[in-house]
Amino acid sequence: xxxxxxxxxxxxxxxxxxxxxxxxxxxxxxxxxxxxxxxxxxxxxxxxxxxxxxxxxxxxxxxxxxxxxxxxxxxxxxxxxxxxxxxxxxxxxxxxxxxxxxxxxxxxxxxxxxxxxxxxxxxxxxxxxxxxxxxxxxxxxx
Amino acid sequence: xxxxxxxxxxxxxxxxxxxxxxxxxxxxxxxxxxxxxxxxxxxxxxxxxxxxxxxxxxxxxxxxxxxxxxxxxxxxxxxxxxxxxxxxxxxxxxxxxxxxxxxxxxxxxxxxxxxxxxxxxxxxxxxxxxxxxxxxxxxxxxxxxxxxxxxxxxxxxxxxxxxxxxxxxxxxxxxxxxxxxxxxxxxxxxxxxxxxxxxx
Numbered sequence: 001x002x003x004x005x006x007x008x009x010x011x012x013x014x015x016x017x018x019x020x021x022x023x024x025x026x027x028x029x030x031x032x033x034x035x036x037x038x039x040x041x042x043x044x045x046x047x048x049x050x051x052x053x054x055x056x057x058x059x060x061x062x063x064x065x066x067x068x069x070x071x072x073x074x075x076x077x078x079x080x081x082x083x084x085x086x087x088x089x090x091x092x093x094x095x096x097x098x099x100x101x102x103x104x105x106x107x108x109x110x111x112x113x114x115x116x117x118x119x120x121x122x123x124x125x126x127x128x129x130x131x132x133x134x135x136x137x138x139x140x141x142x
Numbered sequence: 143x144x145x146x147x148x149x150x151x152x153x154x155x156x157x158x159x160x161x162x163x164x165x166x167x168x169x170x171x172x173x174x175x176x177x178x179x180x181x182x183x184x185x186x187x188x189x190x191x192x193x194x195x196x197x198x199x200x201x202x203x204x205x206x207x208x209x210x211x212x213x214x215x216x217x218x219x220x221x222x223x224x225x226x227x228x229x230x231x232x233x234x235x236x237x238x239x240x241x242x243x244x245x246x247x248x249x250x251x252x253x254x255x256x257x258x259x260x261x262x263x264x265x266x267x268x269x270x271x272x273x274x275x276x277x278x279x280x281x282x283x284x285x286x287x288x289x290x291x292x293x294x295x296x297x298x299x300x301x302x303x304x305x306x307x308x309x310x311x312x313x314x315x316x317x318x319x320x321x322x323x324x325x326x327x328x329x330x331x332x333x334x335x336x337x338x339x340x341x342x
Contacts, residue, residue: 032188036210038281039242043188076277078152078241081191114187116152116241118278 026108029133033126039078040125044113046133048140049106056084058139059111062132069128070117078116080129085110111136143227145235145258146339147248149285150265151274152241155295157192159265159326160238164201166335167234177232180204182222184211186240210240212247219248220255234339242281246288261340262289268323269299271308283315291320291338298325 024047032043052058063080070077089104113133117125148163150156164179171178183193184206193203204222209215219237226235239245245262252258264286267274275282286292292312297305309321320337324330336342 036186036214036242038278039186041187045189076274083191083194085194112189112191114185114189114191116186 024110027137029130029137031126031130031133033122035122038118040115040117040120040122042113042115042117042125042129044115044129044133046111046137047108048111048137049108050140051105051107052139053107055086055107055109055140059084059136062136063113065135066115066128066132069131070120070125073120073124075120075125076118078118080113080115080117082111082113085112109140143231143235143258144233144339145223145237145252145260147237147239147245147260147262148265149239149243149245149248149262149289150241150293151267151278151282151285153270154241154265154267155326156238156241156265157195159293159295159324159330160236161196162326162330163335163338164236166332167236167339171233175233177230179234179236180226180230180232182206182211182219182226182235182237184215184219184238184240184243186210186242192238210243211237212239212243212245212251216248216251220251223252223256223258244284246284249288261291261338263291263293263338264289264319265293265295265326266308266312267296268294268305268308269296271311272304275311286312286315286319289316289319290340291322292316293326293334293338294321294323295326297323298328 026047026049030045034041059082063082067077067080087108091102093100113129115129148156148160164181167179181196181201182204183196185192188208190205190207193205196203206215206218211219249260249262252260294305294308305323312321322334324334
């Protein structure tokens with residue numbers, strides 16, 4: 001098979017690859033929204049670097065604020081869930097007989113949010129989740 | 143292969159209950175079998191949350207993202223089950239639905255497409271029932287209809303009269319279901335899991 005005689009589309013692959021790069025770029029907020037019957041479904045992600053070991057509590061506060069806004073608008077929260085995955089890099093090196101351990105100052109945190117709400121339109125719900133991620137980003141360096 | 147569909151509205155405690163139920167099924171399964179329990183996790187959004195939690199609890203989890211397995215990704219569900227049967231052949235499959243799925247649609251698809259019979263267990267959040275039962279009446283009713291068991295969860299957060307109201311509402315919607323009350327954060331009695339599994 002020649003290099004260009006295959007059945008996938010280069011521009012689509014490149015687009016998907018660029019989108020994935022953008023989603024995982026530090027400080028970049030990604031939001032996808034959709035309707036499913038009566039439910040407004042919002043998916044979001046943000047990667048930041050921080051030095052704050054209590055960063056998860058900041059995310060929790062941002063979600064509580066988002067929840068309060070949904071309720072204030074007369075909406076019903078199905079759920080607003082998030083995961084935080086942290087990478088704390090340590091380097092261990094040996095140059096003679098004893099190991100030296102160095103720890104990077106910054107912690108990398110990947111935040112994934114999934115929200116399902118009712119009685120709030122797609123755009124409004126998406127904006128509320130985006131604001132939550134913006135407020136989280138402000139507290140970090142990203 | 144036995145199939146259990148675990149449904150119920152968002153926040154009802156499906157994933158918490160699933161962890162206990164999976165442990166119960168693992169304990170009662172044929173110990174010579176390589177795979178005892180397989181879990182299929184369906185989340186409607188583009189990203190998964192519960193699957194990460196379940197993986198962190200030591201389970202191998204198969205995901206169905208970005209759609210609901212009772213409708214928009216029903217084909218993917220059938221294909222996942224067929225693959226699990228071929229490659230692992232577990233004694234049990236638990237399908238945790240999205241919080242907006244109608245379990246009976248899934249049950250019908252399973253029977254028509256693959257010939258599998260299944261049982262349906264629906265979780266309800268007693269602490270939010272009074273708030274949700276009017277604005278989301280249609281969805282909640284459709285989730286309860288056709289179920290074999292309804293677990294009224296989070297009873298530790300409400301008074302007894304609320305539990306009685308939830309149970310009465312459920313039986314009005316589906317008179318043939320078994321209604322049991324639990325607090326999935328605590329240890330749930332094995333007799334309840336036997337009922338959920340359809341063994342009683």
